Amino acid sequence: MIYETAPAKINLTLDTLFKREDGYHEVEMIMTTVDLNDRLTFESRKDGKIVINVEHNFVPSDQRNLAYKAAKLMKDKYQIKEGVTISLEKSIPIAAGLAGGSSDAAATFRGLNQLWEINDTLENLSSLAAEIGSDISFCIYGKTALCKGRGEVLTHLPKPPSAWVVIAKPDIGVSTPEIYGALNLNNRHHIPTEDCQRALNDGDYELLCKSLGNSLEDVTMGLYPEVAKLKNTMKNSGVDATLMSGSGPTVYGLVQKERQAKQVYNALMGCCNEVFVVRLLG
Numbered sequence: 001m002i003y004e005t006a007p008a009k010i011n012l013t014l015d016t017l018f019k020r021e022d023g024y025h026e027v028e029m030i031m032t033t034v035d036l037n038d039r040l041t042f043e044s045r046k047d048g049k050i051v052i053n054v055e056h057n058f059v060p061s062d063q064r065n066l067a068y069k070a071a072k073l074m075k076d077k078y079q080i081k082e083g084v085t086i087s088l089e090k091s092i093p094i095a096a097g098l099a100g101g102s103s104d105a106a107a108t109f110r111g112l113n114q115l116w117e118i119n120d121t122l123e124n125l126s127s128l129a130a131e132i133g134s135d136i137s138f139c140i141y142g143k144t145a146l147c148k149g150r151g152e153v154l155t156h157l158p159k160p161p162s163a164w165v166v167i168a169k170p171d172i173g174v175s176t177p178e179i180y181g182a183l184n185l186n187n188r189h190h191i192p193t194e195d196c197q198r199a200l201n202d203g204d205y206e207l208l209c210k211s212l213g214n215s216l217e218d219v220t221m222g223l224y225p226e227v228a229k230l231k232n233t234m235k236n237s238g239v240d241a242t243l244m245s246g247s248g249p250t251v252y253g254l255v256q257k258e259r260q261a262k263q264v265y266n267a268l269m270g271c272c273n274e275v276f277v278v279r280l281l282g
């Protein structure tokens, strides 16, 4: 049996540049991982089937599950006869902007690479992963990276200075295509990534806090005012910086001391069901 953890990601920055001919948006974003993890196990099957065990009302256990798609792609690409039972224990909130499904898929690529003794490089797994989702290439490595293209062109970056992250998800799910679909490129905030890169290179926490930005934030907040409200509550609760992750609706705040993190946690517990205090892994 093989075990893998699948950490959530947050966006430190997200800039959208233009809409491409294939319908995707060219992006430039810096992502990093936090220690909020789904857990997966992989067990070989002789009958060649891919079976997903997951007990969660909003997560499909059939071909729609991203872990299933990853397993199917690995099986076809490397012509594997064996099957696999994948057991998935979810902790990452669903449809949250934290790449939960993408991280499960990435863990599946890594897990099956071992279970089926394929032993391919992370680099090759990362390019293969782009066939089923833009965030999965990053999730293959986790850590911290500048992601370009539609998200799959990676440059690895130093890990962020240590910090506590308070993550809060309002009780709504947001669909990524809906947010990209509602984005008006003529009227969007340009988010430079240079300051954030400098902050990471220099280990400069204050600059990191100043450099956070997400050009999808206004779009999601326009459609879901509760996200703007949550960000305001987060701001007023004493965080050093706050931002919406990905296409939302999750908002996170950064602080340096555990005591501050607990204070922020208490302030947010009243306004959403899903609040977590975690650390940057990066």
Ligand SMILES: C[C@](O)(CO)[C@H](O)COP(=O)(O)OP(=O)(O)OC[C@H]1O[C@@H](n2ccc(N)nc2=O)[C@H](O)[C@@H]1O
Pocket (backbone or CB within 6 Å): 011, 014, 023, 024, 025, 026, 027, 029, 097, 099, 102, 132, 133, 134, 135, 136, 149, 150, 151, 176, 177, 180, 181, 246, 247
């Ligand atoms: C918002 C982010 O999570 C930030 O990391 C990603 O950009 C989205 O990545 P993802 O969930 O892996 O997205 P995919 O599954 O590849 O694409 C879902 C849909 O989002 C839109 N999409 C996604 C990525 C991108 N660079 N441009 C897009 O316009 C497209 O409509 C696409 O059909």
Ligand SMILES: Nc1ncnc2c1ncn2[C@@H]1O[C@H](COP(=O)(O)OP(=O)(O)OP(=O)(O)O)[C@@H](O)[C@H]1O
Pocket (backbone or CB within 6 Å): 058, 059, 060, 064, 065, 066, 067, 093, 094, 095, 096, 097, 098, 099, 100, 101, 102, 104, 105, 135, 174, 176, 246, 247, 248
């Ligand atoms: N392993 C999985 N875990 C969670 N959701 C999954 C999974 N596989 C497929 N899904 C489907 O994908 C949808 C989006 O879920 P997910 O949690 O991955 O979104 P997300 O956090 O917004 O991802 P991203 O940040 O990459 O856009 C869910 O509504 C669910 O139906």
